[in-house]
Amino acid sequence: MTDTLVSDDAIDFDPFAAEFHEDPHPLYRRLRDEAPVYHNPRYGFYALSRYxxxxxxxxxxxxxxxxxGITLEQVLAxxxxxxxxxxxxxxxxxxxxRxxxxxxxxxxxxxxSELEPMITATVREFAERLDPEQFDLVEDFSTLFPIEVITTMLGVPREDRQQLRAWLAAPLERAPGQMELSExxxxxxxxxTMFYAKLIAERRANPQDDMISRLIEVEVDREDGSTTRLTDREILGFAALLAGAGAETVAKVLGIATVIFADHPDQWRxxxxxxxxIPGAFEELLRYDGPVQYDVRYSRRDIxxxxxxxxAQSPVLMLLASATRDPRSFADADRFDITRPFTGNNLGLGYGIHRCLGAALARLEGRIALNAMLDLMPEYELDRAGLRRAHVTSVGGWTNVPVRVHR
Ligand code: HEM
Structure with missing residues (x-):
């Protein structure tokens, strides 16, 4: 049944390798051209790469x-x-x-769209704290405000939000070559988990105008035909997912944007x-180098x-970041162009029933933050020696993007 153009062993695609995080695009090109249904014998996964x-x-x-699960390590074990x-x-x-x-x-x-004033105020608050001459776009700005936005919606008290961010980031980090969660x-x-359990108990006793309190009230139809309220674990699942999916991704896309625009200053100007x-630029950023490199699935039958x-029962990597660079589907796919017409189908935010729930929020946060960044750093250069890649499972981007502002 093997009809790939090269044997699997000829391409070493290790999603945990530092070289892959450094620049996955040459590898994606080879996969698309030579092994569109790639099989990795070491980890036992398959990978699709064409749009x-x-x-x-x-x-x-x-x-x-x-x-x-949605990471390779979850699907494997x-x-x-x-x-x-x-x-x-x-x-x-x-x-x-349901x-x-x-x-x-x-x-x-x-x-x-009703959240726009809250998001604008949050972005401004963090922008005003920056040294106007130089700052780290990711560490000092883009990592800090998205968690505030989503946890404000959830109802997490202000003083706990940044601690929660650190707790959510830690399980995503991987030392190069490492697949499992660190201690x-x-x-x-x-x-x-303990933090949310306590917060849910507090909101059950004393409801507020926030999402956790509303999730405590809603009813859901169950498989057996009954209708019940959500359990604490289900509410915890929503809170943990929303904060996890909604903070890291927005933080990463803005860091990636800063690096890309440094190489395309004419488009920044x-x-x-x-x-x-700005809205078209945000879509192009997601297409050209979106933070989610791949989603993982599990085959239910032979495909x-x-x-x-x-x-059947194989892990399959859906290489979103490769698909959106596929020249079979995008003209001049390797060219970054903020005026590229948007087709309305950007895999960077997923597709199908799991398409990003927070897509509208991501776009609004992206627009507000890019606007603020244009004011903060109309002309800038990267301190390239200080750039640090994120080593995060399935998400690409930078943990540090230091910039110097020119005035
Ligand atoms: C630029 C920022 C973002 C990117 C690139 C992004 C990307 C994605 C992708 C690719 C998926 C599909 C996952 C899959 O199919 O397995 C997804 C799902 C999801 N995203 Fe986002 N996301 C972003 C921002 C947000 C925000 C701000 C939220 C906050 C609410 C959020 C919440 C979610 C949730 C809850 C899902 C799961 C939906 C489901 O399973 O039905 N995302 N996102």
Missing amino acids: ADVAPAMKDFDAYSSAR PEPPDQRIPMIIMMDPPEHT MRKLVNKVFTPRAI EGKAAVIES AMHADRSL TLHDRTIP
């Missing part, structure tokens, strides 16, 4: 399940279901449909002169593609 394969696969939840914190990102229909419905309303573009990562998961270019069969 025309990834996009339909992301919609096909019958063939590709999310229920074992899934936790027993009774020990897992339930999260919609790790559910298939019908459970996913649970996502509960939060959809909070994240519609209209509901999100610090495991300890941080316990800390954040064009956007400075015409702020209506044949390009004359190759992915056996």
Whole structure:
């Protein structure tokens, strides 16, 4: 059944290797051209890399399940279901449909647009603390405000938000070459779980105008036909997922933006002169180098593609960041162009039933933050010696992007 153009051994795709984090694009090109259904014998995963394969696969939840987890390490060694914190990102229909419905309303573009004053004030608060001459765009700015936005929505007290951010970031970090969670990562998961358990108990006793209090009130239809309120673990699952998915990604996309625009200063200046270019620039950033490199699925049955069969029960990497650079689907795919017409189907925010719940929020935060950055640093240069890559499972980007502002 092997009809790949090269043998699997000819391409060494190690998603945990430092070289992959450094620049995955040459590897993605080889995968698309030479092994569109790649098999990695060391970890036992398959990988799809062409847009025309990834996009339909992301919609096909019958063939590709999310229920074992969304990182490779989770899919390879899934936790027993009774020990897992339930999260919609790790559910298939019908459970996913029932649970996502509960939060959809909070994240519609209209509901999100009402948050604009709060987000603008939060971004401004962090922007005003910066040294106007030089700062670290990620460490001093883009890492700090998205967690404030999502935890404000959830109802986390102000004094606990940055501590929660540190607890959420720790389990994502990986030393180069390491697949499993570190001891610090495991300890941080316990800390954040205990923190939310206490907060949920407080809101049960004393409801406020926030998402955790609303999740305590909602009712959900269960598989057995009954209708019940959410359990503490289910509420914890929503809180942990929203804060986890909503903070790290926005922080990363802005760091990536700063590095890309340093190499395309003409486009930064064009956007400075015409702020209506910002929304298109945000879409192009997600296409050109979005923070989510891949989503992981688990094949439910044998799947044949390009004359190759992915056996049932295999982990499959959906290489979103490769698909959006596929020249078969995007003209001049390796060119960064903020005026590129947006087709409305950006895999950078996922696709299908798990498409990003926070897409409207991400776009609004991105627009407000890019606007603030254009004011803060109309002309800038990177302190390249200080750039640090993030070594995070499935998410690309930088932990440090120091900039010097020119006036
Ligand atoms: C630029 C920023 C963001 C990017 C690049 C991004 C990317 C993604 C991607 C690729 C997925 C699909 C995952 C999958 O199919 O397995 C996803 C799902 C999700 N995102 Fe985002 N996201 C961003 C911001 C946010 C924000 C601000 C929130 C806050 C609410 C959020 C919450 C979620 C949730 C809850 C899901 C799971 C949805 C489901 O399983 O039904 N994301 N995101």
